[in-house]
Amino acid sequence: MLNPDSVGRTFPGAKSFPVTASEIAAFAAVIGEEDLTVAPPTFSIRISLEQSQELLSDPSVGLDWSRVVHGDQKFEILRPIVAGDVLTCSSTIENYKAVAGNEIVTVRSDLHSDGKLVVSTWSTLVVRA
Amino acid sequence: MIQVGDAIAERVFWIDRELLKRYADASGDQNPIHQDEAFAKSVGLPDVIAHGMLTMALAGKFISDWAGGSAAVKEFSARFTKPVIVPAGNKVDLTISATVAEVDGANIRLTINATSEGVKVLGMTKALVVKS
Numbered sequence: 001m002l003n004p005d006s007v008g009r010t011f012p013g014a015k016s017f018p019v020t021a022s023e024i025a026a027f028a029a030v031i032g033e034e035d036l037t038v039a040p041p042t043f044s045i046r047i048s049l050e051q052s053q054e055l056l057s058d059p060s061v062g063l064d065w066s067r068v069v070h071g072d073q074k075f076e077i078l079r080p081i082v083a084g085d086v087l088t089c090s091s092t093i094e095n096y097k098a099v100a101g102n103e104i105v106t107v108r109s110d111l112h113s114d115g116k117l118v119v120s121t122w123s124t125l126v127v128r129a
Numbered sequence: 130m131i132q133v134g135d136a137i138a139e140r141v142f143w144i145d146r147e148l149l150k151r152y153a154d155a156s157g158d159q160n161p162i163h164q165d166e167a168f169a170k171s172v173g174l175p176d177v178i179a180h181g182m183l184t185m186a187l188a189g190k191f192i193s194d195w196a197g198g199s200a201a202v203k204e205f206s207a208r209f210t211k212p213v214i215v216p217a218g219n220k221v222d223l224t225i226s227a228t229v230a231e232v233d234g235a236n237i238r239l240t241i242n243a244t245s246e247g248v249k250v251l252g253m254t255k256a257l258v259v260k261s
Contacts, residue, residue: 071208
C-alpha cells in the first residue's frame, strides 16, 4: 500500500537527462517518423516513467511496482523536445485511491529545460490487487 | 475548410514482437510482459502484450501526420482500456481513425479511435493540434 502521507508530495528529480539525437532517432524509427528535428509527442515518457518508478518504489512511498499497469496518460506539450535539451523531471503524487483492492495513483511530472517548462505529463498507474 | 465531424481516414499500423523489442529499447520500458511469453502468462495475461505507450506513440504518429508534424501536437491523452495481444510469429493490426471534435482557428481538437483485431484498445483518446 502506498503511504498516504506521500500524496501531494513533490519530488524534485535530482538527475538531469541530456536528450541526444540518437535517442530521438531510435524512438522515431519505431513509429516510422522520419522528421528528426523534434522528438515525437510521447517521447518524454522515456524520462517521466523512469522517474515515477524510482519515486513510487521508494520505501517511504511504498508502491509495489511489480504489479503496476498503466491506466491512462496525458501530455501537455509547451514546445517539442529537441536534441540538446537537458531535462529535469520533478514529480508530484496528485491523486491516490484504493478501489476494490486496486490502488490507483496519478503522478504528474514536469519536465524543464534551462529553467523553462517544456512538457507536463500525467500518468495514472493501477496497482493490481 | 476543416469542420466539426470531419473524419480522418483510417490507417493500419502493424505490431509484432520485433517492434515491441525495439520500442522497449527506445523507451527504456523493459517490462517482461512485453517480451517474455512465459512471464506474461505467469502474471495472468493471455500472451505478450504491447506497451500501452507504444499504442499511444503510434496514435501520436497518426495525428501528427495529419496535423503537419510532431511539433503540431500540443495535448494528447489516452486511456489503456484493453491490451494489444501480440502472439509469437504474428503481426497484429492497430487500426486508428479520428474525428474533428472542435475547431478554433488553427487549433483543432480530435477524438481518436484505436482498435486491434476489432477490439477497442484505447479509450477517451483526445488531442489538441495546431494544424499547419
